[in-house]
Amino acid sequence: MFGGCYGWASAGRFHHAPSHLKRFLNLFGGYVDRVGNHSFGAALGIMPYVIGRADIPALVAPWETLVGSCELIVLFGGAHLKNAQVEMNGQVRHEAATWFHKAHAAGTRFVNISPSRSDLTEAVDGEWISLRPNTDVAVMLGLAHTLLVEGLHDTAFLQRFCVGFERFADYLRGVPDGVIKDAAWAAEISSIPAERITALARQMASSRTLVATAWSVQRADHGEQPVWMTVTLAAMLGQIGLPGGGFSLGFGRAGSAPPRKVPRMAMPVGKNPVTTIVPVASVGDMLLNPGKEVEFNGRRIRYPDVKLIYAVGGNAFHHNTDLNALLRGWQRPDTVIVHEPFWTPVARHADIVLPATTTLERNDILAAESASHWIAMQKAIEPVGQARNDFDIFADLAERLGFKSAFTEDRDERAWMAWLYEQTRAQAKERGYAPPDFDTFWNDGVHAFIEEAPVHQVFMGDFRRDPDANPLKTASGRIEIFSEKIAGFNYADCPPHPTWIEPTEWLGSAQARDYPLHLLSNQPTARLHSQLDMSPLSRASKIAGREAITMHPKDAGARGIRDGDVVRVSNARGAFLAGARLSPDLRESVVQIATGAWYQAVEPGVPGSLDTHGNPNMVTMSKVTSPLAGAPTAQTVLVQIERVDDPPPMTAFDPPRFS
CATH class of the missing domain: 3.40.228.10 (Dimethylsulfoxide Reductase, domain 2)
Structure with missing residues (x-):
């Protein structure tokens, strides 16, 4: 079983779908998990060797x-x-x-x-x-x-x-x-x-x-x-x-944020008895090639033969690269189970879809690490139709499988929230804060963490003052510009010191003769990743119903493309439609599109079929950064663009048909 759970899901700390899935599967016997992430996977892989740390979000200068x-x-x-x-x-x-x-x-x-x-x-x-x-x-x-x-x-x-x-x-x-x-x-x-x-x-x-x-x-x-x-x-x-x-x-x-980190609430997920992993950028490769051996971070791993995918709280047809390869791999397991509140791409490509609640249909607590506030996320409406909380779905499944008490610990939603709150409140008090008890917090709706005179430590200041007393957690205790450990891996794609290595495809490569535009994919402004793409706000950002792709006016003019035209973006890996937006603020020979448009092919379920909506991962590579981090390479992609005068309809938001 692959716990195909990757995504931000809910901001709440109890109704966090990935945590519930992991807790459920761990109690059931374990699952194949992914390692790394799509956000900063390459940094996550290399920084432990360079400065002895992998907490990449903490390496953003305050x-x-x-x-x-x-x-x-x-x-x-x-x-x-x-x-x-x-x-x-x-x-x-x-x-x-x-x-x-x-x-x-x-x-x-x-x-x-x-x-x-x-x-x-x-x-x-x-x-x-x-x-x-x-x-x-x-x-x-x-x-x-x-x-x-x-x-x-x-x-x-x-x-x-x-x-x-x-x-x-x-x-x-x-x-x-x-x-x-x-x-x-x-x-x-x-x-x-x-x-x-x-x-x-x-x-x-x-x-x-x-x-x-x-x-x-x-x-x-x-x-x-x-x-x-x-x-x-x-x-x-x-x-x-x-x-x-x-x-x-x-x-x-x-x-x-307060200088002493405010603790973050987190559901206990238990221990996974299965040690088999897959690098986050290799999920499609794993599904397509069971038994294949690959190098990863100094060791060899063997892909498992996945028979069942259980995916909640994320959109596999958004964050994974090379969607045509992913689609072929996604169709190999016997069963795909998902929880979804909407008819999303992952729901369209599942065997069993269990309707799940949205944030507005359940109670929860916002309590991010280092946040300045804890907020009571109080339910706005009752669940719509047959939608249920992920926790309740897993609790009923656990009952049928004989471990409900172990999964729920005999707590319901409110009892779990109170338990999580009080556990974290105790940690906060140890760090000098004084949040109220749970009932007071829930009635007040918010607690603000305020300090009169915050003192912010300079990153690596202690190390600079005394590197012997405060060594880094690297092999040498110092910043490693040359890594003997990486040298021992003998990876051509990751030498033992920083190196210029020509990308597989870029504007200086031979492929640029056939695909002369470099495609960059950025975060959207009208939604978070692919969440709520069907909402009026996200739809208002589209052009001709498709995701907008920005082009330099000279590149557009050379192709007879005007602002607002529907265009076809393609390379040897796939193709998608988008709406053209012209801007001189982008470099010539570079085009840019936001990620997250819900994938919808002209021929659903058919690898190689044209995506009608504007998902850039139709054309991205499944190649990883290197065997060290095994991270995605979504920003390394060349394409060609042409105007489309009679595009097929965009049906990504059409509801399912019931017989």
């Missing part, structure tokens, strides 16, 4: 340590406001725009290195440096080479706090391969002028500088490399552990 200290923020992949307005377990305070204004007013300069001007708010009057997609590592190497040859790197920091810089410096000089990674070399790859790369390196060395790389940058072929190179570039500047300096993976944390 605003409080930047404003008034940071002079220059260099953003690889930008920092779009919409991405800083969401939090996995529910965001209460939306302060990102305010903090951008504060930083700008304090004199912080912003540089947006991205194919899209709109990846940085206009309010900060930042500089846009347009580069070819997937060439960030080359630019970082060109910056690093300038720092090296001009003596602008911090040798004392590198010697005391890092290991392996000498090997990396030889790589910059071209010692092992005869290729000098200077600004001119980087300019040829990225199309950023060499003079601008050199000047930026000097600016970075003469300023208190934060190097920030968006999570989207590492969702690409060899995505481990820009993450590793981000840390290495910051190490060369020698400002890691200083206020306003160092690096950030992602940028623009959603809002300020």
